[in-house]
Amino acid sequence: CHLGIGEEATAAGTCGALLPDDDMFATHRGHNAAICKGIDINHMMAEIFGKSTGVCKGHGGSMHIADKDVGILGANGIVGPSLALACGAAFAHKRRNEKCVALAFFGDGATNEGIFHESMNLASVWGLPVLFICTNNTYGMSTHISKVMKDTNLIDRAVPYKMKSAEVDGNDALLVYNTVKEARSYAIENSEPVFIVEDTYRISGHSKSDANLYRTKEEISEWKKKDPILNLEKQMLEAGLCSTEEIRQLEAEAADTVKAAVAYAIESPYPKVEDIYEDVYAE
Numbered sequence: 001c002h003l004g005i006g007e008e009a010t011a012a013g014t015c016g017a018l019l020p021d022d023d024m025f026a027t028h029r030g031h032n033a034a035i036c037k038g039i040d041i042n043h044m045m046a047e048i049f050g051k052s053t054g055v056c057k058g059h060g061g062s063m064h065i066a067d068k069d070v071g072i073l074g075a076n077g078i079v080g081p082s083l084a085l086a087c088g089a090a091f092a093h094k095r096r097n098e099k100c101v102a103l104a105f106f107g108d109g110a111t112n113e114g115i116f117h118e119s120m121n122l123a124s125v126w127g128l129p130v131l132f133i134c135t136n137n138t139y140g141m142s143t144h145i146s147k148v149m150k151d152t153n154l155i156d157r158a159v160p161y162k163m164k165s166a167e168v169d170g171n172d173a174l175l176v177y178n179t180v181k182e183a184r185s186y187a188i189e190n191s192e193p194v195f196i197v198e199d200t201y202r203i204s205g206h207s208k209s210d211a212n213l214y215r216t217k218e219e220i221s222e223w224k225k226k227d228p229i230l231n232l233e234k235q236m237l238e239a240g241l242c243s244t245e246e247i248r249q250l251e252a253e254a255a256d257t258v259k260a261a262v263a264y265a266i267e268s269p270y271p272k273v274e275d276i277y278e279d280v281y282a283e
Contacts, residue, residue, distance in 0.1 A: 006203030009228030013176025025082035083119035109140025170200030
């Protein structure tokens with residue numbers, strides 16, 4: 001199970017700027033994006049538990065959350081394929097003259113993969129309404145970005161493809177929302193791709209078993225001070241949009257929702273053995 005603690009604003013701000021008919025491709029760390037795109041939390045939790053009531057009938061598990069009904073066209077454990085898949089979805093939208101975009105989430109490590117450059121080039125040449133969203137948390141598993149890139153200024157990677165690009169504080173949900181909303185409009189109006197780098201930080205380990213031995217407690221503590229949820233809370237209070245009591249109520253409601261989802265997942269049945277070949281395209 002790959003957690004996204006510390007990256008909440010990248011999901012909320014990005015997906016909040018999408019419309020229901022837009023397509024979204026997540027990463028193996030995409031539970032937050034799936035929730036923000038409108039997935040049923042009970043069924044997503046059941047999928048994580050491998051139960052038959054899951055969004056993929058228990059066949060996908062934590063790293064393969066998908067729900068076509070709300071525009072979540074899948075996640076996977078491979079680095080970078082979401083970019084190429086998003087190109088395909090964007091191509092379909094363009095051929096059908098639909099005012100929609102396809103969006104792909106990927107990490108900074110994926111920008112070193114061949115499929116990143118192939119997809120960026122294809123989207124530029126074909127003029128596809130696709131949004132490439134790089135959640136730059138500065139670590140590819142346990143390797144810091146500075147150890148694998150001569151130039152760590154990721155925004156420059158859009159230059160060879162003459163692609164519109166933007167870099168944004170990925171811990172500021174409102175800033176992310178406005179940036180992606182503007183990019184979505186541009187992609188549709190001009191039938192062109194947009195590359196966005198959302199600078200953030202993964203507070204949790206790469207996965208549940210990660211002991212965080214490759215970074216210091218001081219580094220993690222400094223980033224905790226930039227927590228995107230606390231940052232949004234501060235913005236809302238300063239703008240007079242709500243009271244502290246209302247925020248505490250929202251937190252309690254969210255906790256109850258998650259507890260209910262876990263209970264639903266535990267009580268749901270496992271898939272039957274005889275269903276093993278269902279939804280399999282080749283044997």
